[in-house]
Amino acid sequence: xxxxxxxxxxxxxxxxxxxxxxxxxxxxxxxxxxxxxxxxxxxxxxxxxxxxxxxxxxxxxxxxxxxxxxxxxxxxxxxxxxxxxxxxxxxxxxxxxxxxxxxxxxxxxxxxxxxxxxxxxxxxxxxxxxxxxxxxxxxxxxxxxxxxxxxxxxxxxxxxxxxxxxxxxxxxxxxxxxxxxxxxxxxxxxxxxxxxxxxxxxxxxxxxxxxxxxxxxxxxxxxxxxxxxxxxxxxxxxxxxxxxxxxxxxxxxxxxxxxxxxxxxxxxxxxxxxxxxxxxxxxxxxxxxxxxxxxxxxxxxxxxxxxxxxxxxxxxxxxxxxxxxxxxxxxxxxxxxxxxxxxxxxxxxxxxxxxxxxxxxxxxxxxxxxxxxxxxxxxxxxxxxxxxxxxxxxxxxxxxxxxxxxxxxxxxxxxxxxxxxxxxxxxxxxxxxxxxxxxxxxxxxxxxxxxxxxxxxxxxxxxxxxxxxxxxxxxxxxxxxxxxxxxxxxxxxxxxxxxxxxxxxxxxxxxxxxxxxxxxxxxxxxxxxxxxxxxxxxxxxxxxxxxxxxxxxxxxxxxxxxxxxxxxxxxxxxxxxxxxxxxxxxxxxxxxxxxxxxxxxxxxxxxxxxxxxxxxxxxxxxxxxxxxxxxxxxxxxxxxxxxxxxxxxxxxxxxxxxxxxxxxxxxxxxxxxxxxxxxxxxxxxxxxxxxxxxxxxxxxxxxxxxxxxxxxxxxxxxxxxxxxxxxxxxxxxxxxxxxxxxxxxxxxxxxxxxxxxxxxxxxxxxxxxxxxxxxxxxxxxxxxxxxxxxxxxxxxxxxxxxxxxxxxxxxxxxxxxxxxxxxxxxxxxxxxxxxxxxxxxxxxxxxxxxxxxxxxxxxxxxxxxxxxxx
Ligand SMILES: *[C@@H]1O[C@H](CO)[C@@H](O)[C@H](O)[C@H]1NC(C)=O
Ligand SMILES: *[C@@H]1O[C@H](CO)[C@@H](O)[C@H](O)[C@H]1NC(C)=O
Ligand SMILES: *[C@@H]1O[C@H](CO)[C@@H](O)[C@H](O)[C@H]1NC(C)=O
Ligand SMILES: *[C@@H]1O[C@H](CO)[C@@H](O)[C@H](O)[C@H]1NC(C)=O
Ligand SMILES: *[C@@H]1O[C@H](CO)[C@@H](O)[C@H](O)[C@H]1NC(C)=O
Ligand SMILES: *[C@@H]1O[C@H](CO)[C@@H](O)[C@H](O)[C@H]1NC(C)=O
Ligand SMILES: *[C@@H]1O[C@H](CO)[C@@H](O)[C@H](O)[C@H]1NC(C)=O
Ligand SMILES: *[C@@H]1O[C@H](CO)[C@@H](O)[C@H](O)[C@H]1NC(C)=O
Ligand SMILES: *[C@@H]1O[C@H](CO)[C@@H](O)[C@H](O)[C@H]1NC(C)=O
Ligand SMILES: *[C@@H]1O[C@H](CO)[C@@H](O)[C@H](O)[C@H]1NC(C)=O
Ligand SMILES: *[C@@H]1O[C@H](CO)[C@@H](O)[C@H](O)[C@H]1NC(C)=O
Numbered sequence: 001x002x003x004x005x006x007x008x009x010x011x012x013x014x015x016x017x018x019x020x021x022x023x024x025x026x027x028x029x030x031x032x033x034x035x036x037x038x039x040x041x042x043x044x045x046x047x048x049x050x051x052x053x054x055x056x057x058x059x060x061x062x063x064x065x066x067x068x069x070x071x072x073x074x075x076x077x078x079x080x081x082x083x084x085x086x087x088x089x090x091x092x093x094x095x096x097x098x099x100x101x102x103x104x105x106x107x108x109x110x111x112x113x114x115x116x117x118x119x120x121x122x123x124x125x126x127x128x129x130x131x132x133x134x135x136x137x138x139x140x141x142x143x144x145x146x147x148x149x150x151x152x153x154x155x156x157x158x159x160x161x162x163x164x165x166x167x168x169x170x171x172x173x174x175x176x177x178x179x180x181x182x183x184x185x186x187x188x189x190x191x192x193x194x195x196x197x198x199x200x201x202x203x204x205x206x207x208x209x210x211x212x213x214x215x216x217x218x219x220x221x222x223x224x225x226x227x228x229x230x231x232x233x234x235x236x237x238x239x240x241x242x243x244x245x246x247x248x249x250x251x252x253x254x255x256x257x258x259x260x261x262x263x264x265x266x267x268x269x270x271x272x273x274x275x276x277x278x279x280x281x282x283x284x285x286x287x288x289x290x291x292x293x294x295x296x297x298x299x300x301x302x303x304x305x306x307x308x309x310x311x312x313x314x315x316x317x318x319x320x321x322x323x324x325x326x327x328x329x330x331x332x333x334x335x336x337x338x339x340x341x342x343x344x345x346x347x348x349x350x351x352x353x354x355x356x357x358x359x360x361x362x363x364x365x366x367x368x369x370x371x372x373x374x375x376x377x378x379x380x381x382x383x384x385x386x387x388x389x390x391x392x393x394x395x396x397x398x399x400x401x402x403x404x405x406x407x408x409x410x411x412x413x414x415x416x417x418x419x420x421x422x423x424x425x426x427x428x429x430x431x432x433x434x435x436x437x438x439x440x441x442x443x444x445x446x447x448x449x450x451x452x453x454x455x456x457x458x459x460x461x462x463x464x465x466x467x468x469x470x471x472x473x474x475x476x477x478x479x480x481x482x483x484x485x486x487x488x489x490x491x492x493x494x495x496x497x498x499x500x501x502x503x504x505x506x507x508x509x510x511x512x513x514x515x516x517x518x519x520x521x522x523x524x525x526x527x528x529x530x531x532x533x534x535x536x537x538x539x540x541x542x543x544x545x546x547x548x549x550x551x552x553x554x555x556x557x558x559x560x561x562x563x564x565x566x567x568x569x570x571x572x573x574x575x576x577x578x579x580x581x582x583x584x585x586x587x588x589x590x591x592x593x594x595x596x597x598x599x600x601x602x603x604x605x606x607x608x609x610x611x612x613x614x615x616x617x618x619x620x621x622x623x624x625x626x627x628x629x630x631x632x633x634x635x636x637x638x639x640x641x642x643x644x645x646x647x648x649x650x651x652x653x654x655x656x657x658x659x660x661x662x663x664x665x666x667x668x669x670x671x672x673x674x675x676x677x678x679x680x681x682x683x684x685x686x687x688x689x690x691x692x693x694x695x696x697x698x699x700x701x702x703x704x705x706x707x708x709x710x711x712x713x714x715x716x717x718x719x720x721x722x723x724x725x726x727x728x729x730x731x732x733x734x735x736x737x738x739x740x741x742x743x744x745x746x747x748x749x750x751x752x753x754x755x756x757x758x759x760x761x762x763x764x765x766x767x768x769x770x771x772x773x774x775x776x777x778x779x780x781x782x783x784x785x786x787x788x789x790x791x792x793x794x795x796x797x798x799x800x801x802x803x804x805x806x807x808x809x810x811x812x813x814x815x816x817x818x819x820x821x822x823x824x825x826x827x828x829x830x831x832x833x834x835x836x837x838x839x840x841x842x843x844x845x846x847x848x849x850x851x852x853x854x855x856x857x858x859x860x861x862x863x864x865x866x867x868x869x870x
Pocket of ligand 7: 328329351352353354
């Protein structure tokens, strides 16, 4: 203890001594300049820690952020994070500090181009303008700063200062003393330079030690000369396309590397054995690439200083080498989303007492918790443990010893009770979804730190008690797909930061607690037994964007106060007992509205614009009135190039009496379902303009008149149901031209004449046309007489063509997309997830198109058969 204290004293006193000796006596004119500068700069004094305290009560060389040389001239100004927000003019006092060597303006909000006056500071060796809010072009004056050893003009917050006239090549040519170059997020406007960046840098700056160019849209191949930068110790090129970079050369030529960060660079290849020679490595981040191969045990032998290793989202396979767990300094190890296999014994962790983060999720590993009791682990520093999809069947109870902040055990086979100890005291993220959990051990204390709690897809049962503390940070709660009963806990009212709540598919009853919808964005209680009415919104700034209440017993009306939710985009109340007229007041914000199977009534004559709506399902209510009185032509979002919607959710399509749950809606398709109501009048021509229509169902109404020719323009139509109306006239030729259609039902109308010949229309079953005594032609077994009268002789063609699209197959594919609540949250906040998610959606839609292709093939078959018969 004593020696430690002594050491500390020596350290502290030497620190004081050095700063003292450096801060020489203040020169009066320098002090005046400093005060002028303070006066000129516009800054938030609440954010400032240096500037705000500059005053004459002490010597200016001792002011915070100021350093002078031996003669009393200011040589260093550290004004980072000072809340400076006004621009800095070219004639600012800042540029009168002729001997300034170090200037730091990082992390301010200047929102102006870099001032030309910077060129007067010719003694500068260190210039840090990173994330200072500078915009526009980097001025040519920067080229006069020939003494610069370190230049940082990074901006990763979207300002993107640009290198246009002063291009990269000019900078490296003129500033030949540079050892550290930080250009992250800088807009290198010439595509030629983005391709040749490495050719430009390496000849001029052979002694570079730091190169940081994240988010620069770099690409192109690397020249031999790049591998001569033997002094590089920090290389950060994340988020560029470096697919041609040789990982082998990288690890062979840069022996001094300490920090290597190449996230999302499209790197290919495997980690070569030369990696083991990079003994200075401290931080290695190679996440989100296409690296593969196995990790040989010898790779990590000499890396005694390695603290951070991220190989997340690559394609590494084989066993996780034990040598990784012999790295004495390791703090962070992330191997999630690879193809590692074999058994991993958690007691290996015992040797990594300092490890704070371990990610092994989503591999093909079997993690063996071992039968070690927690006491044998000693104390662990672990804060983050991700073991999702690791074949666990027990809680790894050694973690009792550590106070975790993040725990992901989702997608395992853990059964029984969630133990009390799991909640810890600092937990922020807990994901136990997709296990076999049945109960939550009592008593339990949800710590106020908890932000995300995911327990969906388990077998949790009984009444839900959630003791949510008053200062709770809870943001996202997902308990979907369990067997919970009781009512929605009112303790949730304590979670004032709640963003998203998903209780869907449980057995909850009771009503929605008043006040719960006031602050929340995403609310999903679909498929429970919730009763009562939707509560009124009281606050003026309702944040709801997603309201999913389908399949419950809600009654009453849709509260008018929902109008206050100016961001409400999605509302599904289908299968309830709501007795109301059409909620016109919500039209201006919604893109998705489903009211199916309720007691809605009245007409759809709204003053409000429909232009944002993409999905409108009002089937099976008592709506009435003339269809023509609805102004379809204003439905902007249902038209091409209007890809506005963002939500993915559950829409039901009724076809042939089967309720199919279409678990997604692509944002570029539109749906209208008015079926099973009392609409009358003619079908408006304008529906044909809604060229994103994917599904149109007007069946079981009292519509008359003819089928509009304009339907021929609905090129993405997949299903059309006009059955059980009073439609008359002939089926328009244009309908025969539609090729995308998967389901057609025109039965039980009063249509007459010949079914038009078309590429597909003959492939539909007889049922699509039956109940129209005046129709003739294929596929009906009614020959059209040359005179136009029908000959009702039945031909012997049985039901050979009756096969329908295998919708079960389609819906199984669609069932893949689950967990709407979290997904919406992720969609909003996580770009990577969004990309992946929509990738998945594309897959699902492809499956639909496979079904459609089956129909196409069938169409060709029919055509061949017809040819054969003739
Ligand atoms: C004046 O400077 C001293 C020393 O730097 C500091 O402690 C004090 O808070 C400053 N006074 C004001 C009014 O900022
Ligand atoms: C910068 O230098 C130029 C020319 O050397 C001079 O005219 C100008 O006044 C200087 N600017 C400042 C702010 O000192
Ligand atoms: C980069 O600069 C070019 C040319 O000034 C401009 O068109 C482009 O929008 C800029 N890109 C970004 C991301 O700022
Ligand atoms: C690089 O460093 C070497 C050795 O330290 C030195 O001789 C050479 O001049 C330096 N080159 C440049 C361009 O600074
Ligand atoms: C590692 O370094 C040693 C000695 O510097 C060298 O002999 C060996 O070839 C290097 N290994 C690799 C794989 O580059
Ligand atoms: C690890 O770091 C320490 C302290 O920075 C240093 O003294 C040591 O040489 C490093 N080890 C290796 C193998 O580079
Ligand atoms: C853990 O960290 C402490 C303090 O930084 C250090 O003294 C100790 O050597 C480390 N333990 C291991 C196993 O590296
Ligand atoms: C792990 O994967 C490798 C190659 O992918 C395979 O050869 C090996 O059999 C697998 N081992 C286990 C235990 O599955
Ligand atoms: C809110 O939190 C306080 C303090 O933790 C607690 O006493 C109270 O019961 C909670 N409110 C509800 C509605 O649960
Ligand atoms: C709807 O409510 C009205 C009274 O507001 C009532 O007269 C009517 O019967 C209800 N309709 C249904 C279908 O329950
Ligand atoms: C797209 O929708 C907007 C309203 O959301 C509408 O003004 C515009 O005309 C529509 N564009 C097209 C091409 O339909």
